[in-house]
Amino acid sequence: MGLIDRRMGIFLAGLFVLTVAIPYGNLAMSGQPVPSYVVSLLGKYLCYALLAVALDLVWGYCGILSLGHGAFFALGGYAMGMHLMREIGDRGVYANPDLPDFMVFLNYEALPWYWHGFDMFWFACIMVLAVPGLLAFVFGWFAFRSRVTGVYLSIITQAMTYALMLAFFRNEMGFGGNNGLTDFKDVLGFDLQSDVTRAWLFGLSGLALAAGLLIAKAITDSKLGKVLIAVRDAESRTRFLGYRVEEYKLFVFVVSAMMAGVAGALYVPQVGIINPGEFSPANSIEIVIWVALGGRGTLVGAALGAILVAGAKTLLTGWLPEVWLFALGALFVLVTIFLPKGVLGLIEGRQKGQSASRERAAARADGVDLEVRPEELRGEEVKS
Amino acid sequence: MSIQLALDGVSRSFDGFKAINELSLTVEKGELRAVIGPNGAGKTTMMDIITGKTRPDTGSVMWNQTIDLTEQDEAGAARLGIGRKFQKPTVFETQSVEDNIALSLAGERSVWASLFHRRSPAEATRITEILELVRLEDQRSDQAGDLSHGQKQWLEIGMLLAQDPELLLVDEPAAGMTDAETMRTADLLRDIAGKHTVIVVEHDMEFVRALDCRVTVLHQGHVLAEGSLDHVSANPEVVEVYLGR
Ligand SMILES: Nc1ncnc2c1ncn2[C@@H]1O[C@H](COP(=O)(O)OP(=O)(O)OP(=O)(O)O)[C@@H](O)[C@H]1O
Ligand SMILES: [Mg+2]
Numbered sequence: 001m002g003l004i005d006r007r008m009g010i011f012l013a014g015l016f017v018l019t020v021a022i023p024y025g026n027l028a029m030s031g032q033p034v035p036s037y038v039v040s041l042l043g044k045y046l047c048y049a050l051l052a053v054a055l056d057l058v059w060g061y062c063g064i065l066s067l068g069h070g071a072f073f074a075l076g077g078y079a080m081g082m083h084l085m086r087e088i089g090d091r092g093v094y095a096n097p098d099l100p101d102f103m104v105f106l107n108y109e110a111l112p113w114y115w116h117g118f119d120m121f122w123f124a125c126i127m128v129l130a131v132p133g134l135l136a137f138v139f140g141w142f143a144f145r146s147r148v149t150g151v152y153l154s155i156i157t158q159a160m161t162y163a164l165m166l167a168f169f170r171n172e173m174g175f176g177g178n179n180g181l182t183d184f185k186d187v188l189g190f191d192l193q194s195d196v197t198r199a200w201l202f203g204l205s206g207l208a209l210a211a212g213l214l215i216a217k218a219i220t221d222s223k224l225g226k227v228l229i230a231v232r233d234a235e236s237r238t239r240f241l242g243y244r245v246e247e248y249k250l251f252v253f254v255v256s257a258m259m260a261g262v263a264g265a266l267y268v269p270q271v272g273i274i275n276p277g278e279f280s281p282a283n284s285i286e287i288v289i290w291v292a293l294g295g296r297g298t299l300v301g302a303a304l305g306a307i308l309v310a311g312a313k314t315l316l317t318g319w320l321p322e323v324w325l326f327a328l329g330a331l332f333v334l335v336t337i338f339l340p341k342g343v344l345g346l347i348e349g350r351q352k353g354q355s356a357s358r359e360r361a362a363a364r365a366d367g368v369d370l371e372v373r374p375e376e377l378r379g380e381e382v383k384s
Numbered sequence: 385m386s387i388q389l390a391l392d393g394v395s396r397s398f399d400g401f402k403a404i405n406e407l408s409l410t411v412e413k414g415e416l417r418a419v420i421g422p423n424g425a426g427k428t429t430m431m432d433i434i435t436g437k438t439r440p441d442t443g444s445v446m447w448n449q450t451i452d453l454t455e456q457d458e459a460g461a462a463r464l465g466i467g468r469k470f471q472k473p474t475v476f477e478t479q480s481v482e483d484n485i486a487l488s489l490a491g492e493r494s495v496w497a498s499l500f501h502r503r504s505p506a507e508a509t510r511i512t513e514i515l516e517l518v519r520l521e522d523q524r525s526d527q528a529g530d531l532s533h534g535q536k537q538w539l540e541i542g543m544l545l546a547q548d549p550e551l552l553l554v555d556e557p558a559a560g561m562t563d564a565e566t567m568r569t570a571d572l573l574r575d576i577a578g579k580h581t582v583i584v585v586e587h588d589m590e591f592v593r594a595l596d597c598r599v600t601v602l603h604q605g606h607v608l609a610e611g612s613l614d615h616v617s618a619n620p621e622v623v624e625v626y627l628g629r
Contacts, residue, residue: 224498226483230476237474240435241547242462242493251495 003217007348011300012210018042019206023199036195039202040270045310046205047267050212052290052306053299054259057216059288060297061225062252063232065150067284068157069260071164072132074278076261078168079131081181081274082115083124084192088185101183102176112174121188128265129258136257137250144246144253149235158281165279180275187269198270205266209303212259216299219255228252289328293335295342304344387449388413388551388581394433394443395605403429404440405605411551416577418592418613419585421602422626427585428471430602431553435468436461463493467549471556471585473536477529481520481539484528485511488543510546517572518542533560541569551581558591570594589613589627601626 004012022042025034051073058064090097094104098111117123139160143153171177190197219225230238231245239245268274277283286309294305309328316324339346389411396404404426411417419427432438434445436456445453453461462468476484489507491497515521518538523531528539537560544552554573558566570591573582577597586592592599592613599616601608603625609616616622 219499222499223486223501224495226479226487227498229479230487233476233478234474236437236458237470237476238487239458240437240462240468241488241543242459244459244493247495248498 003214003221007298007300007344008213008217011303012213015206015210019203023202027195027199036198039195039198041314043198043202043205043270044267045307046202046209047263047270048287048290048306048310049303050205050209050263050266051260051287052294052302053209053212053216054256054263055287056291056296056299056302057219057259058252058256059291060299060302061220061232062228062249063149063235064249064253065154065288066157066253066256067154067281067288068159068161069256069287070281070284071161071279072136072257072260073264073267073283074161074164074168074274074276075132075135076128076264077268077274077278078175078181078264079118079124079127079261080265080268081184082118082127082175083121084184084187084269085181086115086119087187088183091185092183100176100181102179102181103174106171108174115174125265128261132257132261132264133254136254140250140253144249147246158284161279161284162281165276165281168276168279176275178276180273180277181268182273182275184269184272192269192272201266201270205270208262208266212262213299213303215255215259219252220299224248224251286328289332293331293339293342295344298342298344301342301344305342308343386413387411388415388447389434389583390444390446390449391430391434392444392446394430394440394445396429396433396438396440403605404433407443407602407606409600409607411581411583413581414578416574416582416595416597417584418595418597418599419583419602420587420589420592420599420616420626421608425602426605427602428555429605431468431555431583431585434461434553435466459493462547462549465550466553467544467547467551468553469540469544469555469557471559473533473540473560475528475531475536475539475543477527479528480525481528481531482511482515482524484539485514485542485546488546490546490548514542514546517545534562534565537561538565541572545576549580551583552576554582554584556585556587558586558588563590566591567594 022034022039026032026036026039051069054072055066055069058066085100088100092101092104094101096104099108103111118127139157143156148156167173168175169178175181184192186192187197190200192198220228227238227243227248230243231248235245264274264278287306290306290309291302292305293309294303295301309331313324313328316327335342341349387410389409391407391409394404394407395402407426407430419430421427429438433440434453436453436458440454443454447453447464447466451464453464456464476487479487486503486507489510491507512521515524518541520535520539520542523535528536531539537557541554541557544554557569557573561569566588571594573584573595576582584595598611599613600610601616601619601622608625609619609622617627
């Protein structure tokens with residue numbers, strides 16, 4: 001067994017080569033074969049990959065189809081963005097040492113209480129974990145205890161991110177309204193525009209992805225991981241064995257939300273902006289597509305799916321922007337029908353020379369399950 | 385002998401239909417009890433009530449004369465020492481036979497305990513013992529979903545034994561088994577009784593006879609008769625609603 005099986009080993013080795021080669025090609029080689037924008041672009045993909053791993057942990061292993069994971073990503077991003085805003089200091093357009101430009105513009109007298117502490121990097125780092133973690137805890141505590149499952153749970157996670165989007169769009173919330181937070185200058189004193197800083201951020205994203213994968217693997221390999229799969233496949237049966245299903249769901253949901261928060265925090269300095277659009281329901285649905293496409297319940301597949309789809313999106317939106325959404329939809333439909341184990345299943349199935357039909361039969365057992373079971377509909381059995 | 389389980393005046397209706405109606409039933413510690421009755425008599429619903437899945441509208445279900453089970457949820461009842469085998473065999477299909485047993489094995493159920501769990505030699509031995517007992521040692525690494533219906537029944541019995549519960553509720557264990565296997569199940573349950581309390585629901589009269597224990601006949605959510613199999617078989621009402629068909 002071991003934490004690093006063949007699949008994980010190959011992926012991590014590839015990731016390592018990438019995180020060394022890309023900065024090298026950008027900084028150290030003559031003629032700069034890797035342009036700077038590519039470094040940030042790939043860094044962004046790695047953040048998406050971490051986000052996909054976070055979703056796979058709850059969806060692939062515990063059957064919680066969250067359609068709101070973009071919210072945890074965005075909250076982590078906002079926490080980091082708030083620090084970057086404070087770090088601008090008096091170098092903003094209005095040269096106010098305490099208030100970010102948008103607050104001066106909106107006639108704020110003083111910094112809102114919830115902005116305090118974000119001038120300190122360590123505090124922002126804690127918030128990157130704590131804010132998504134706390135939201136996931138409160139949300140999950142109510143949802144899982146009242147035994148909301150399946151489609152209903154998916155819908156309320158979607159509603160959660162939608163509500164947050166509307167809230168963050170409001171100027172009165174104090175997060176920069178629809179412009180969000182932007183015009184960052186530096187982080188820990190390093191210029192965010194410099195190639196070296198960007199290379200570091202890229203490397204850190206690679207490291208975070210590797211760490212996220214290993215943490216998720218350790219969780220899913222443990223007995224707890226087996227309980228999660230048991231919950232995914234036969235929730236009620238798991239309860240009769242004495243497991244408090246809601247506690248297990250809550251644990252994995254909170255861990256996943258924190259992981260998504262870290263992904264968001266690394267994403268923001270690389271793209272240079274965070275705005276309420278990150279909360280949009282469509283974003284969260286895209287994460288699900290990454291995971292389904294890469295291979296649900298495989299962790300590595302989820303990361304791969306995110307990178308592939310994000311890459312395809314960059315290429316396609318460059319050539320034919322109108323086509324992208326249709327292409328994404330078509331891709332999703334085709335993958336669910338023909339590749340129920342995702343791209344990873346395709347690659348590994350090839351290697352093992354297994355017949356496609358057998359693969360498909362095995363996949364059906366743990367495939368995408370949006371069915372509503374009758375027992376979930378019997379309201380009277382639901383306890384709070 | 386002390387009382388393990390006592391249902392007193394339990395009723396439960398679904399959309400006006402009384403699935404359980406003023407049901408009172410006492411089972412002693414270490415007793416083996418068979419529950420029979422026509423389809424829809426409320427046998428499974430009775431188990432749902434004992435295991436915290438369904439809450440009764442009225443009545444009490446006392447555990448060891450001290451704890452009211454109607455206030456427990458499923459995990460709570462399981463942690464008190466109530467294990468259950470379902471009418472429709474329910475195993476964890478995408479996990480190995482061995483892992484199905486490992487998940488059921490008695491022990492701490494908290495999140496932290498599971499996260500840091502290491503299988504002890506004693507647990508490994510116990511898993512092997514159980515797999516041998518239910519004759520699934522050759523299927524140890526197979527996916528549970530690939531087992532036949534009868535094998536799934538055995539696996540679920542194995543899971544039940546792994547839990548080492550004080551009370552075993554066994555709903556139609558013989559369905560899908562061969563005659564020889566049915567008799568083996570009966571032997572197994574007779575062996576377990578004494579150390580554990582066992583309540584078995586079954587339609588197979590050969591099987592019930594082999595259990596050689598006190599029989600409760602349920603009809604329309606109510607106890608119609610109770611006593612030895614011969615005693616209840618002689619009851620004209622029982623013959624009319626159930627045995628005579
Ligand atoms: N959750 C529920 N919602 C609605 N009706 C239910 C529910 N549970 C049980 N019933 C009804 O209660 C009655 C008793 O069902 P139960 O399953 O307990 O019967 P049984 O004695 O186990 O029958 P069988 O021998 O067929 O297994 C049935 O009419 C069933 O439809
Ligand atoms: Mg039944």
